Amino acid sequence: MDNKTAAVKMRNITKTFGPVVANDKVWLDIYRGEILALLGENGSGKTTLMNMLSGIYFPDEGEITIDGKEVVIRSPKDAFDLGIGMIHQHFKLVDVLTAAENIVLGLEGKLDLKAAAEKIRSICDAYGFEVDPNQKIYDMSVSQKQTVEIVKVLYRGADILILDEPTAVLTPQETDKLFAVLRNMRDDGKAIVIITHKMHEVEELSDRVAILRHGQFIGDMPTKKTNAQEMTNMMVGHAVTLNIDRPEPKDARPRIEVKNLTVRSIDGILKLDGVSFTANSGEILGIAGISGCGQKELLESIAGLQPVESGSIEYIEDDGRREQLIGKDPLSIAQMGVALSFVPEDRLGMGLVANMDLADNMMLRSYRRGKSFFTDRKSPKQLAEDVVRRLDVNTPGISTPVRRLSGGNVQKVLVGREISSAPTVLLTAYAVRGLDIHSSYTIYDLINKQKAAGVAVLFVGEDLDVLLELSDRILVLCGGKVSGIVPGRGAKKRDVGMMMTKLGGDRQHA
Ligand SMILES: Nc1ncnc2c1ncn2[C@@H]1O[C@H](COP(=O)(O)OP(=O)(O)O)[C@@H](O)[C@H]1O
Ligand SMILES: [Mg+2]
Numbered sequence: 001m002d003n004k005t006a007a008v009k010m011r012n013i014t015k016t017f018g019p020v021v022a023n024d025k026v027w028l029d030i031y032r033g034e035i036l037a038l039l040g041e042n043g044s045g046k047t048t049l050m051n052m053l054s055g056i057y058f059p060d061e062g063e064i065t066i067d068g069k070e071v072v073i074r075s076p077k078d079a080f081d082l083g084i085g086m087i088h089q090h091f092k093l094v095d096v097l098t099a100a101e102n103i104v105l106g107l108e109g110k111l112d113l114k115a116a117a118e119k120i121r122s123i124c125d126a127y128g129f130e131v132d133p134n135q136k137i138y139d140m141s142v143s144q145k146q147t148v149e150i151v152k153v154l155y156r157g158a159d160i161l162i163l164d165e166p167t168a169v170l171t172p173q174e175t176d177k178l179f180a181v182l183r184n185m186r187d188d189g190k191a192i193v194i195i196t197h198k199m200h201e202v203e204e205l206s207d208r209v210a211i212l213r214h215g216q217f218i219g220d221m222p223t224k225k226t227n228a229q230e231m232t233n234m235m236v237g238h239a240v241t242l243n244i245d246r247p248e249p250k251d252a253r254p255r256i257e258v259k260n261l262t263v264r265s266i267d268g269i270l271k272l273d274g275v276s277f278t279a280n281s282g283e284i285l286g287i288a289g290i291s292g293c294g295q296k297e298l299l300e301s302i303a304g305l306q307p308v309e310s311g312s313i314e315y316i317e318d319d320g321r322r323e324q325l326i327g328k329d330p331l332s333i334a335q336m337g338v339a340l341s342f343v344p345e346d347r348l349g350m351g352l353v354a355n356m357d358l359a360d361n362m363m364l365r366s367y368r369r370g371k372s373f374f375t376d377r378k379s380p381k382q383l384a385e386d387v388v389r390r391l392d393v394n395t396p397g398i399s400t401p402v403r404r405l406s407g408g409n410v411q412k413v414l415v416g417r418e419i420s421s422a423p424t425v426l427l428t429a430y431a432v433r434g435l436d437i438h439s440s441y442t443i444y445d446l447i448n449k450q451k452a453a454g455v456a457v458l459f460v461g462e463d464l465d466v467l468l469e470l471s472d473r474i475l476v477l478c479g480g481k482v483s484g485i486v487p488g489r490g491a492k493k494r495d496v497g498m499m500m501t502k503l504g505g506d507r508q509h510a
Contacts, residue, residue: 005068007032007160007191008053008084013062015048019396022048024215025062030160035182035192037202037223040212041235041436042408043394046195047089049212050162054086055079066160085153086162091145093137100133103152116155123154127184128177143174150181160191167196168434171291172462179205197436198463199228213237228437236438244444244469246488247452252280252472254316255456256302256425261311263297263480271297273480275311281424284447284457286471286488288464289500294480295460296342299427302458303340304330315425337424341415343433357384357399387416391442408435412443419446426450429460444470464493476500 008030015023022045030036040046051057053064055076064071066082073079079086093102104116117133124131129147137145146166153161163182167175182205186192196202202209203223210220211234218234233239256279263272272294279285287295300306302313304325313325315336325333334340384398391412395405402410415431428447432440447470451457461467467474471488476499483499 004031006030006065007067009063009065010049010053011063011065013049013052013064014060015045015052015057016060021215023052023059026212026215026217028210028217029220030191030193031208032159032189032191033186034207035186035194035205037206037209038193038195038212039202039209039231039235041438042412042434044212044235045215046212047164048215050086050164050193050195053079053084053160054162055084056086080153080156080158082160083158084160084162085156085158087146087149087153087164087166089164089168091149093145093148095138096136098134098136099131099140099148099151102137102148103133103155107156119155120151123151127154127181127188129181142169143171143178146170146178159189160193161185162193162195164195165197165434166194167198167201175201197434197440199231199437202231203228211235232437235436240438240441242437242441244441244466245448246470246472247448249280249283249451249472251454252283254278255281256458257312257314257316257322258298258302259312259314261298261301261313262309263294263301263306264309265297271480272301275477275480275482277475277482277485279425279456279458281456282451282454283472284451284459284470284488286467286474287458287460287477288467288474288496289477291462293477293500295429295477297480298477299340299342299429299458299460301326302333302425302427303338304328304333305340334421337422338427339418339421339423339425340427341418341429341431342427343411343414343430357401383417383420384413387413387420390446391416391439408439411435412439415443415446419450423450423455426455426457428457430462431459432461432463432466464496468493468496 006029010026010028013023013026014021026049028049038046038050048057052059053073055073055078058074064073071082073082094105097105100113100116100120103120104111104113120131120133123129129151131144131147131151137148140148146169166178170178182192182194194206206223208220208222209226209231211218211231213235229242232242259276261272261275265271275298287298289295297306301308302325308326314322315325316322381398387393388395388398393409393412395409402413411434418426418428431443431447435443444466447457447459459467459471468488468491473485474488474491474496475485476483476496478500486496
């Protein structure tokens, strides 16, 4: 690192928001021809630091140099002029415009869309992107929108690229594609900074890591010289264990019985095709499948949020009485003890009211009879305080409006809220999407405690390694059909992966 001039040097950068010190005298160097992973727990100041490079925030103190020259970045335009481009967590594209129109939007000079389309194609060819310049944004997948954002900053000549949790919204296949492009850009001499919480991505992609904790710079090192355990310890500030417990289920009894469930989307596409299985109390049933295989429809059918074409979903009470859930409204199902926590790609759209504070958001949830993991029937205020403490939610207090919290913290509130609602059935999907590694393990631990308390857990996650470690049984979906149900203990990643992509034949029961 020493004989290369840093593309960017940040020195003594401090940024406060009222009482919050988001960045505290941070030093950071960024080099060309290198991919730097910027690491830290949720709320450690990563986005704030990068926003000062991209002209969104202005530092209270400190200096920034680009290629050895001190600069002042007062606006996104200043950043662009210095060759800095940032791809934000929340995209800033205009839905009704095409890719090309979005890419040239706001540029000075005469608008020549044909020339623009030409230039876009050449950028795509150079790095291996696939973008149709004439496609409207509203017709695009999340991954396509992200590609447009990246092409947009390259179009403006960026050679220092910052990507803020780009893979949080991508499937593993899309992530592979993105990484191939980023490597091309690195080899082309660009400086790349990526923020991600996924350790295997850090290890696979980055050349160097830099770690922030509570707004302070903790250290940096070549990725090859460190490992997930050391990086996590540095992020958290003390040693943490990265194991997921899997206690044997106790008194597992059938709680939800699904038979021949068939669901179609509004446009008539078959989403679930004759799905049958039983979910037991005191057990974690993992649901594996590639995105769009029907996991969402399955959880939403149980929660009463999805019209069902045929089949049966029975809820089995402790005394053996059975109740048909199909036809019941979501509120009645929730009151029976079925909690749904589905973390969407856009985390603010997940059932919290942004202008309300934490305590009021807790109250939105209808509390049912019975005991809560967070102890029974506390006031929403106490409940909010419990969630904040247990999940380490980074907030000035429980009366802070939810919209002021960072995405990861909002999510902890949501997941905490569902867990604390004392369910008998916990339907959870993408619970740790976008959460830092320490928070993720806290969530796994909470889910395990729910299991120990006798809850029937249905766990949908995108990380197959976690699914294999956490689940007692794994139900594999492929194209809306059950391709098998296998015991979690001893299941092989490769086998489950194969069942996710093609039907496994007669392995219907385990
Ligand atoms: N616009 C803002 N107003 C008030 N507080 C903010 C703002 N942006 C960030 N923060 C606070 O600054 C801290 C760092 O946030 P952030 O940079 O988003 O962390 P990270 O990206 O590492 O998750 C957090 O405590 C967050 O709540
Ligand atoms: Mg952030």
